[in-house]
Amino acid sequence: MKRVEQTVCTVIANVSDAGLPAVRAAVRRIRVAPACNDVLPFADFDTVHFASLVLAEGLDPSLLILELNVDGTASEILAALVARAGGGVDSLFGGSEGYPGSADPAAAQAWLEAHVVRPGAYHIGATGRTHERIRLEAGLREAIGEFLDKEEASGALVGASAASVRAAVQDFVRADPSLSWARSSPPRQTRSERVRNKAMLYGAIAAVVVALPVLLPVLLVGAVVLRLKERTDPVQDGPPDPDHVRRLQEEEDFAAQNHLASVIPIKPGVLRMVVLRVVLLAINLVARVSAVNGRLGDIPSIHFAHWSMINGNRHLLFVSNFDGSWESYLGDFIDKAAPGLTAVWSNTVDFPRTRLLAFEGAADGPRFRAWARAKQCSTDAWYTAYPASTMTTIDDNTSIREGLFANLDEKATDDWLALL
Amino acid sequence: MQGLVARAYGQLPYARYLLCAVRDPAAARAWLGQVAPGVSNASRRDEGCGLIVAFTFAGLAAIGLDDDALATFPRPLQEGMVTDHRSRILGDVGPNSPDRWRWGSPGQPAIHVLIAIYAPDEAELEREHSERSAAFAGALSLVADPIDGLLTTTGFEHFGFADGLSQPVIKGWPRRTASVRPPAPPPPAKWEEVNPGEVVLGYADNYGKPARGPTVAAAADPAGILPAPDWASGRRHLGHNGSFLVFRQLAQDVPAFRRFVRSASEASAARGESLSPEKVGAKMVGRWPSGASLVNFPDTDPGHAGTNDFGYHEHDQGGFRCPGGAHVRRSNPRDSSAENPEKSLAATMNHRILRRGRPYGLPLVDPPTQPGEEEGAERGLLFLCLNTDFERQFEFVQHTWMENPFFAGLCDEVDPVVGSQPDGGGTFKIPDRPVRRRLTGVPSFVSTKGGAYLFLPGIRALHYLATLKG
Numbered sequence: 001m002k003r004v005e006q007t008v009c010t011v012i013a014n015v016s017d018a019g020l021p022a023v024r025a026a027v028r029r030i031r032v033a034p035a036c037n038d039v040l041p042f043a044d045f046d047t048v049h050f051a052s053l054v055l056a057e058g059l060d061p062s063l064l065i066l067e068l069n070v071d072g073t074a075s076e077i078l079a080a081l082v083a084r085a086g087g088g089v090d091s092l093f094g095g096s097e098g099y100p101g102s103a104d105p106a107a108a109q110a111w112l113e114a115h116v117v118r119p120g121a122y123h124i125g126a127t128g129r130t131h132e133r134i135r136l137e138a139g140l141r142e143a144i145g146e147f148l149d150k151e152e153a154s155g156a157l158v159g160a161s162a163a164s165v166r167a168a169v170q171d172f173v174r175a176d177p178s179l180s181w182a183r184s185s186p187p188r189q190t191r192s193e194r195v196r197n198k199a200m201l202y203g204a205i206a207a208v209v210v211a212l213p214v215l216l217p218v219l220l221v222g223a224v225v226l227r228l229k230e231r232t233d234p235v236q237d238g239p240p241d242p243d244h245v246r247r248l249q250e251e252e253d254f255a256a257q258n259h260l261a262s263v264i265p266i267k268p269g270v271l272r273m274v275v276l277r278v279v280l281l282a283i284n285l286v287a288r289v290s291a292v293n294g295r296l297g298d299i300p301s302i303h304f305a306h307w308s309m310i311n312g313n314r315h316l317l318f319v320s321n322f323d324g325s326w327e328s329y330l331g332d333f334i335d336k337a338a339p340g341l342t343a344v345w346s347n348t349v350d351f352p353r354t355r356l357l358a359f360e361g362a363a364d365g366p367r368f369r370a371w372a373r374a375k376q377c378s379t380d381a382w383y384t385a386y387p388a389s390t391m392t393t394i395d396d397n398t399s400i401r402e403g404l405f406a407n408l409d410e411k412a413t414d415d416w417l418a419l420l
Numbered sequence: 421m422q423g424l425v426a427r428a429y430g431q432l433p434y435a436r437y438l439l440c441a442v443r444d445p446a447a448a449r450a451w452l453g454q455v456a457p458g459v460s461n462a463s464r465r466d467e468g469c470g471l472i473v474a475f476t477f478a479g480l481a482a483i484g485l486d487d488d489a490l491a492t493f494p495r496p497l498q499e500g501m502v503t504d505h506r507s508r509i510l511g512d513v514g515p516n517s518p519d520r521w522r523w524g525s526p527g528q529p530a531i532h533v534l535i536a537i538y539a540p541d542e543a544e545l546e547r548e549h550s551e552r553s554a555a556f557a558g559a560l561s562l563v564a565d566p567i568d569g570l571l572t573t574t575g576f577e578h579f580g581f582a583d584g585l586s587q588p589v590i591k592g593w594p595r596r597t598a599s600v601r602p603p604a605p606p607p608p609a610k611w612e613e614v615n616p617g618e619v620v621l622g623y624a625d626n627y628g629k630p631a632r633g634p635t636v637a638a639a640a641d642p643a644g645i646l647p648a649p650d651w652a653s654g655r656r657h658l659g660h661n662g663s664f665l666v667f668r669q670l671a672q673d674v675p676a677f678r679r680f681v682r683s684a685s686e687a688s689a690a691r692g693e694s695l696s697p698e699k700v701g702a703k704m705v706g707r708w709p710s711g712a713s714l715v716n717f718p719d720t721d722p723g724h725a726g727t728n729d730f731g732y733h734e735h736d737q738g739g740f741r742c743p744g745g746a747h748v749r750r751s752n753p754r755d756s757s758a759e760n761p762e763k764s765l766a767a768t769m770n771h772r773i774l775r776r777g778r779p780y781g782l783p784l785v786d787p788p789t790q791p792g793e794e795e796g797a798e799r800g801l802l803f804l805c806l807n808t809d810f811e812r813q814f815e816f817v818q819h820t821w822m823e824n825p826f827f828a829g830l831c832d833e834v835d836p837v838v839g840s841q842p843d844g845g846g847t848f849k850i851p852d853r854p855v856r857r858r859l860t861g862v863p864s865f866v867s868t869k870g871g872a873y874l875f876l877p878g879i880r881a882l883h884y885l886a887t888l889k890g
Contacts, residue, residue: 141831149858155691162854242495249505253819256826298758325509327811328820335767336758365627365770366809390826417855418738 004130006049008122008306009074010319011115014061019095023064026091027053027380034383039088042383045080047071049131050304050321053092053381056263063263063311064092067319069304071130078112079105117317120280121344122306123287123296125391128188129398137397138389140173140182144400144420147172162413169420173404185402197288204285225271226357233267236350236367240374247378253325255387257303259379260326261319262372264348266309273313275357276347280307283340298336301329301391307344316348323390330369338362350375421661421878423460424472424536425620425806426593428584428776432470432538434545435569435778437667437802438552439523439872440533440560442482446890447559448533449483453886455555460538461879469548470538473882474665474874476500479532484888489636489658493875496810497664501871502526509819511840516868522669523564523870531563531872534667564870567669569778569802577779578672578799579701579837579865582711582725586752588614588772607729610765611754618813619774619806621659621878622649626770631808633659634875636884645884661878663806666773666814668871670838671800674784677701677837677865684859700859703850704836706746714742732756733764739851744828747837750821757828771816773805800866810873838866 015023026039030053035043042051047070054065070077081089086102093099093112100107126134147169151157157165173179208215252258266272287296296302305320322329333341342361346354352367354360362368386394396419403416429435442448452473460470475483477498481490490498499506502518502525512518518525537552539545549566577583589595589612606612617625621633635655636646646656681700688695698721702708708717711725715732718741733755736742742749744756753768755761781799782792791797807813821827822835834841836848836859845861877885 145831145858148855149860152857153687153691157855158692160854165854239495242498245495246499246503246505249503252505253508298760298763300758323826324824325816325819327816331767331770331812331816331820335770336763363627364629365812366625366629366632369812388832392829393826393831396829396831414853417853418851420855 004047004071005073006124006127006130007068007070007072007074007077008119008124008304009068009070009077010117010119010306010308010317011066011068011078011112012117012310012317013064013093013096013099013115015055015064016061016095016097020055020057020062022095023055023092026088027055027064031381034381039091040081040085041088043385044084045070045077046131046385047077047080048383049126049134049385050257050259051383052259052261052319052321052379054261054263054319054377055380056377059263059311059315064096065261065263065317065319066092067261069124069321071132074116075109075113078116079109082108082112117308117310119284119306119308120277121284121287123291123302123304125291125296125303126394126398128186128190129394131385134386134389134394134397136181137401138386138393140179141393141397141400141420143176143179144169144172148420162410162417165417166408166413170405182401183405185398188398197285201285201289204282222271222275223356226275227355229267229269229271230346230354230356234350235353236371236374239370245373248326248373248376251379251382255384256390257321257323257384257387258326258329259319259321259382260329261317261377261379262375263310263315263317263377264345264375266314266316266348272347273309276309276316276344279343279347279357280309283307283344296337297340299332301332303391316345321384323392326373330372331365333372334362334365334368338368348375421462421620421663422472422876423462423466423470424665424776424804424876425661425663425774426462427460427470428778429470429538430571430575432466432540433571434539434542435571435802436537436539436545436549437567437569438535438537438549438562439531439564439567440535440556441530441563442479442532442559443561444559445482445484448556449886449888449890451556451559452483452882455552456879456882456886459879459882466538468540469544470536471548471552472534472536472876474534474536474876475885476531476533476872476874478530480875480885482532483885484890485885486636486640489634489640492634492636492658494633494664494810496815497873497875500526501666501668501873506815509815509823510868511818511823511834512868512871513840514843515864516840518868518871521868521870524872525870529563533560534665534872534874567780567802569780570782571778572783576709576783577801578674578781578783579677579705580709581701581705581707582709584775585707585711585725586612586728586748588612588618588769588774590614590616590619592616604725604727607727611728611731614769614772617808618770618772619663619808621662621664621808622647622657625808631659633657633662633664633808635659641884643887645880645887647880658877658881658884659875660880662881663876664808664810665874665876666803666805666807666810666871667874668803669780669800669869670803671798671867671869673863673865673867674799675795676863678784680863680865703743704746704848704859706742706748713748714746730754731761731765733761740853743848743850745830745833745836745849747822747835750824750827750835751817753821753828771813771821773807773813773817776804776806777802800869806876833862836862840864 029039050069052067056063082102082105102108301323303321308317310317339358343358352364591613615626616623617631621631625631641656649657681697684700685697708721712722715730715736731754755765758764785793788794825832833847841864848859850857
């Protein structure tokens with residue numbers, strides 16, 4: 001099992017008013033059956049973890065946003081889409097300016113690549129785990145679980161020691177040739193990746209420290225201007241449109257995960273744009289170093305998420321594939337990550353009242369939840385490759401595999417057995 | 421504010437819940453005006469019987485509240501308990517689905533008003549009921565059979581466990597009820613205290629700002645009955661001193677529960693272990709029948725509930741005493757839902773509900789000493805709870821904690837006691853050394869028989885509603 005990097009790949013295309021009906025029709029066909037449809041049958045592409053389509057209408061121009069969270073590079077997945085679902089790609093992007101059509105696969109792929117928007121900050125929960133690996137490891141856990149159920153029922157576990165239970169599990173796995181892959185495990189992240197990510201973060205911190213004498217006056221002036229703006233920026237007061245929320249909820253809570261997308265106008269002025277850019281950069285650097293074991297800050301439930309400044313830096317895009325309900329996700333935002341989220345989203349319109357960029361804002365739970373719902377877009381089509389796997393489950397499954405034949409002391413053996 | 425906010429009416433063991441529809445709006449308002457002074461008031465103890473009055477969204481419209489005011493109610497109250505999405509997240513699917521309910525589903529007569537009567541004995545209950553019914557005759561009519569709730573003398577619910585032990589306590593209010601029976605010293609505030617606005621509208625909630633709730637235009641309150649909120653100019657606060665009430669009738673299959681714990685115990689005996697039926701049940705519930713926590717008493721029931729002063733993080737993060745998926749741990753994870761115990765507890769406290777329910781039906785007694793105690797009789801819980809934010813509180817508890825197959829890192833199991841289990845039964849992991857046990861084929865022991873979302877107005881708001889013009 002080769003280790004493959006994952007990519008958050010988002011293709012964004014302008015859609016003309018004339019092209020809208022055809023795009024709407026194509027998106028609807030995907031929406032009904034995201035895994036297998038005649039436009040983009042996502043299940044046919046086994047490197048895809050999550051995918052979504054958002055048709056953001058009324059932005060001048062309307063935007064079609066195709067989110068792909070995949071194993072491998074953007075080029076690889078886009079080439080595969082053009083090669084194996086060229087007609088579907090045509091029906092989505094055919095109305096966009098300059099799209100050459102999949103009859104010329106190289107040109108179509110190049111056009112798509114040119115429309116990939118790099119994330120300003122992103123998070124990948126299952127770092128280094130391919131879709132295939134996630135599926136296999138889920139199967140391993142299930143097989144071990146059923147084996148233990150049988151052992152328990154037969155009485156074989158009565159009076160057994162931790163070491164003997166582990167040995168029995170190892171024997172069970174060894175005896176099954178279809179599980180031979182589980183005898184070793186590739187790293188979640190390579191050493192060079194870790195070193196590179198740390199170097200970038202510490203390098204950035206060092207650069208800031210060095211530049212501080214120059215930066216400080218700029219920061220102080222910036223803070224004063226920001227504080228003045230914060231007092232007068234309009235804020236949303238009141239609940240979101242009930243029909244809008246109803247439409248969103250109709251699509252929620254079918255799988256273990258849910259999807260959230262928003263495209264929000266960035267507040268006018270250079271200051272907000274610069275601040276947003278810097279905050280996203282900082283979050284991205286920190287996320288690369290700290291969020292490698294499934295957790296982003298204290299939030300253990302995010303598979304793939306990213307922010308991008310799009311549409312000529314006029315809008316901030318956020319898309320996330322997360323475990324559990326919207327309520328629990330927003331609850332985590334409020335309880336565990338309010339300052340960071342406030343620092344990002346307070347640069348977009350109607351955000352709840354803030355102080356000095358990162359304070360109050362999202363910590364005002366009821367107002368933040370109302371704002372987040374009001375600003376959320378309908379996800380027009382959404383695909384999850386593993387609808388019954390949470391981020392915690394995926395990480396535990398990997399830990400079970402990693403510990404299966406590893407050298408474990410007594411304490412580590414107990415901890416490993418507790419995962420089963 | 422109405423007495424239900426402050427009290428569970430423990431000293432009034434007999435209760436009757438009347439589900440009514442408005443027949444004549446003008447007569448209903450006249451009735452409300454007459455009855456309002458006699459409604460239980462949180463600020464004084466009831467003489468004799470207790471009475472509460474609450475309205476569904478349809479009921480508020482029926483009694484004459486205008487569209488402008490109706491639009492200020494939260495969406496869940498407007499929609500009611502039954503929507504496809506809500507049924508999905510509350511576990512009201514399959515055998516629990518609303519089309520099988522006895523009351524409260526869209527196909528049944530609309531419920532407008534809930535009247536609850538609490539009485540010290542059966543005779544008083546009947547007397548009070550006939551008096552109250554006579555008072556609303558012509559104004560309201562019953563849309564379902566009256567539902568009787570009965571507190572057992574022991575304070576146990578039908579599966580045999582002490583109930584109502586862990587409740588949020590409102591910061592700054594006098595403690596009215598002991599958290600455990602027999603009373604133990606109150607636990608440190610951190611396990612219980614919430615801001616008033618988590619339960620009562622108009623006061624600061626856990627985020628430090630007033631819990632808002634419904635308002636009316638100032639012009640719609642010419643008599644100045646309602647207070648003016650400082651967060652909405654030109655409005656009067658209809659929600660002030662009110663709360664939102666969740667009412668669900670949950671049938672409990674006591675024979676199935678007893679059979680299940682007995683057979684799990686027998687299976688363990690056949691393997692040469694000694695897992696008593698009581699211990700199997702205690703692992704599923706997370707407390708012993710007496711109410712004692714498994715964290716404090718991992719091995720045997722001490723016979724009394726003991727203190728409510730315990731967390732999971734320090735001594736039991738792994739669930740070796742109280743399983744991670746146990747009923748009480750799901751319904752109040754305390755400090756165990758994330759790595760940092762303080763943050764974890766603070767987050768938990770944003771999702772508490774004040775429970776005000778009581779059992780219905782007679783306990784299962786073998787052999788029965790009176791009709792209603794036999795196996796085939798229906799019994800269960802009349803679940804009532806108060807909160808100010810349905811989605812952040814009641815629905816969150818039900819969806820993200822109780823019915824969540826992946827709660828706290830678990831893999832595909834729901835609450836073993838009240839969860840809506842898949843066909844063929846669910847699983848329940850009991851962490852142990854050297855390795856977990858796993859109960860399989862866990863059936864659903866609880867099924868939904870009816871439900872409604874209601875607004876429990878403050879006393880002033882009751883008077884206001886009575887003055888509306890048709």
